[in-house]
Amino acid sequence: xxxxxxxxxxxxxxxxxxxxxxxxxxxxxxxxxxxxxxxxxxxxxxxxxxxxxxxxxxxxxxxxxxxxxxxxxxxxxxxxxxxxxxxxxxxxxxxxxxxxxxxxxxxxxxxxxxxxxxxxxxxxxxxxxxxxxxxxxxxxxxxxxxxxxxxxxxxxxxxxxxxxxxxxxxxxxxxxxxxxxxxxxxxxxxxxxxxxxxxxxxxxxxxxxxxxxxxxxxxxxxxxxxxxxxxxxxxxxxxxxxxxxxxxxxxxxxxxxxxxxxxxxxxxxxxxxxxxxxxxxxxxxxxxxxxxxxxxxxxxxxxxxxxxxxxxxxxxxxxxxxxxxxxxxxxxxxxxxxxxxxxxx
Amino acid sequence: xxxxxxxxxxxxxxxxxxxxxxxxxxxxxxxxxxxxxxxxxxxxxxxxxxxxxxxxxxxxxxxxxxxxxxxxxxxxxxxxxxxxxxxxxxxxxxxxxxxxxxxxxxxxxxxxxxxxxxxxxxxxxxxxxxxxxxxxxxxxxxxxxxxxxxxxxxxxxxxxxxxxxxxxxxxxxxxxxxxxxxxxxxxxxxxxxxxxxxxxxxxxxxxxxxxxxxxxxxxxxxxxxxxxxxxxxxxxxxxxxxxxxxxxxxxxxxxxxxxxxxxxxxxxxxxxxxxxxxxxxxxxxxxxxxxxxxxxxxxxxxxxxxxxxxxxxxxxxxxxxxxxxxxxxxxxxxxxxxxxxxxxxxxxxxxxxxxxxxxxxxxxxxxxxxxxxxxxxxxxxxxxxxxxxxxxxxxxxxxxxxxxxxxxxxxxxxxxxxxxxxxxxxxxxxxxxxxxxxxxxxxxxxxxxxxxxxxxx
Numbered sequence: 001x002x003x004x005x006x007x008x009x010x011x012x013x014x015x016x017x018x019x020x021x022x023x024x025x026x027x028x029x030x031x032x033x034x035x036x037x038x039x040x041x042x043x044x045x046x047x048x049x050x051x052x053x054x055x056x057x058x059x060x061x062x063x064x065x066x067x068x069x070x071x072x073x074x075x076x077x078x079x080x081x082x083x084x085x086x087x088x089x090x091x092x093x094x095x096x097x098x099x100x101x102x103x104x105x106x107x108x109x110x111x112x113x114x115x116x117x118x119x120x121x122x123x124x125x126x127x128x129x130x131x132x133x134x135x136x137x138x139x140x141x142x143x144x145x146x147x148x149x150x151x152x153x154x155x156x157x158x159x160x161x162x163x164x165x166x167x168x169x170x171x172x173x174x175x176x177x178x179x180x181x182x183x184x185x186x187x188x189x190x191x192x193x194x195x196x197x198x199x200x201x202x203x204x205x206x207x208x209x210x211x212x213x214x215x216x217x218x219x220x221x222x223x224x225x226x227x228x229x230x231x232x233x234x235x236x237x238x239x240x241x242x243x244x245x246x247x248x249x250x251x252x253x254x255x256x257x258x259x260x261x262x263x264x265x266x267x268x269x270x271x272x273x274x275x276x277x278x279x280x281x282x283x284x285x286x287x288x289x290x291x292x293x294x295x296x297x298x299x300x301x302x303x304x305x306x307x308x309x310x311x312x313x314x315x316x317x318x319x320x321x322x323x324x325x326x327x328x329x330x331x332x333x334x335x336x337x338x339x340x341x342x343x344x345x
Numbered sequence: 346x347x348x349x350x351x352x353x354x355x356x357x358x359x360x361x362x363x364x365x366x367x368x369x370x371x372x373x374x375x376x377x378x379x380x381x382x383x384x385x386x387x388x389x390x391x392x393x394x395x396x397x398x399x400x401x402x403x404x405x406x407x408x409x410x411x412x413x414x415x416x417x418x419x420x421x422x423x424x425x426x427x428x429x430x431x432x433x434x435x436x437x438x439x440x441x442x443x444x445x446x447x448x449x450x451x452x453x454x455x456x457x458x459x460x461x462x463x464x465x466x467x468x469x470x471x472x473x474x475x476x477x478x479x480x481x482x483x484x485x486x487x488x489x490x491x492x493x494x495x496x497x498x499x500x501x502x503x504x505x506x507x508x509x510x511x512x513x514x515x516x517x518x519x520x521x522x523x524x525x526x527x528x529x530x531x532x533x534x535x536x537x538x539x540x541x542x543x544x545x546x547x548x549x550x551x552x553x554x555x556x557x558x559x560x561x562x563x564x565x566x567x568x569x570x571x572x573x574x575x576x577x578x579x580x581x582x583x584x585x586x587x588x589x590x591x592x593x594x595x596x597x598x599x600x601x602x603x604x605x606x607x608x609x610x611x612x613x614x615x616x617x618x619x620x621x622x623x624x625x626x627x628x629x630x631x632x633x634x635x636x637x638x639x640x641x642x643x644x645x646x647x648x649x650x651x652x653x654x655x656x657x658x659x660x661x662x663x664x665x666x667x668x669x670x671x672x673x674x675x676x677x678x679x680x681x682x683x684x685x686x687x688x689x690x691x692x693x694x695x696x697x698x699x700x701x702x703x704x705x706x707x708x709x710x711x712x713x714x715x716x717x718x719x720x721x722x723x724x725x726x727x728x729x730x731x732x733x734x735x736x737x738x739x740x741x742x743x744x745x746x747x748x749x750x751x752x753x754x755x756x757x758x759x760x761x762x763x764x765x766x767x768x769x770x771x772x773x774x775x776x777x778x779x780x781x782x783x784x785x786x787x788x789x790x791x792x793x794x795x796x797x798x799x800x801x802x
Contacts, residue, residue, distance in 0.1 A: 040567035057735040253765040256532040
């Protein structure tokens, strides 16, 4: 009989929980795994330096985070979505449908995307064109569109090492992939003069031509990595003659294992990305649900703390970790303070 | 030897005396030899299979212990630290509210200046030592701890304190073999000068590597300070979830089993229920996570990242295991016990609760503990309900603590393997050791209960 009592009390406990659930005193964050380390640094410092409860930070990727963000308004939805790319129109539409209409977009810095190989391997001096010629599904040879025939880097560019082409690229759920396609593949496509030919091959449809530019080969030389950079690092460790795509901060933390490739002759560092010399970089964002400000204690303060000079500015813990500080941080701080929202479609 | 035909005509007369001897039990004929050889081979396969399994286990344990045991020790530096009033109390009025405005980052200067002064005072000269090497010598956790100590006790301002301060993971790695002088040269986060400094200080006895309780009791930390990351929140979170699973799954599971086994009529409906229970036991655990997200968070409005939701999801997952093992335990109680009880006039409920259930208890408990151990190691369903998260505050005591954000042990392992800093790899292996220790304890308890209370008929 005591068992029945136990069950009854357990069920009562669950029922009581529904009432307790309404109140939440910590900020809930989810999203990009690139932003995750920065968000955890901020969350930790925020809890240490203020009286608010420590924010809870989840990972899962930019798209997953924004999807959760757009699920609705209320204490059982997240307050902040981290993203390594700007929010898309379609996502805004979903947000709007679910009543999430006041969204603050906060750009807190930049991140470089680097190509790196094993520390004891060959040096890579890459250009976007080389990467395009090595990784595109279809390339243009003698004016004709053919399936990519390159198997070794020196076939792409004689200056590159005589090494099999194997590149580990972040999978499509990562925001990094989009930047890689846009800033490396698409640029390389134009540099190689392949855009026109690819457009012509797709019946003159420019959109299809551009899509063909960023389509990666599927014969196993370009490998999608759906996990994190640690997985890419492990792959390079087991296949020394390969190249991986990383975030700059990840590389900065593993310089004893990785050797970074230059792009257009520029070595990626926090300085070269900040000056705009290194071409492959992207802004990092977090999105705040404005309707939660005032309901969730510490949300406004968290956003302001995140972009404060002491945290996101030069010399702060985020830039120490590998973030490229936003040159227009003051404007961002002002926008956060006044609670500027993005216009809904 | 039963297959030897007995109705063969016995050889008679001279010339055939050797034939019976060929059929002797003492001399193996070709067929017996073949059968014996087959048995020998089979035994060998068995031993081989066990050997392979043992080797895999030994390899697994060896690599985990090799990579993870170093997480339990940590390098601390003990040098005099001067808490400069100009840094921690720029207004000079010892107002706690004013002092609280000084962020942890400012406290780094205290550590940095103190180390530089200590090197000067003791004539420790390290070639090529720059400000960055000194700054990067102490963990960022050191600043946070110092700030907390000063705010808690403002009389410390202006004093010289000598407390052990954590060194960064790179310096710590130098004493664990993870960072060598060669790797320090190419590592952006450390330098050869810092390596030499660490060795010089270690020689003087200023650095000590000692057992690190904070690894077991501390909270998770960000990527900038892997040296202070601990499992405390994860252990509490896992404990709360196991508590919820035990309180919910055991009574529900046992009640279901007793009804199905002892009272329910055998018909289509109960058959259907039985098939479903067996099926549920084989459903991938991620499915329970999706269910949990939809039912407990979106419909019931329970908070994300809370042990209550994790516990409820794991309860659903553990129920089939408990039901199946409980039914097996009930079935193992001989019918004569029931017949005897019914025979002396007990009601069916009395029979079950006075006789059958006590006798089945060891089996039920074993099944429950094994189910719990399974739930303890589960990660996939927790991902969807927000338990795979960075949580730095301990949940409070139950029942409120069930609703506070928490992490879980397997989740912590998963989290740490994704971090960029190589020091987290060691931590992840250390967390696996802790998890394995808990599993081992639970399984030993299950074995003990079985041995202690099991009855055979």
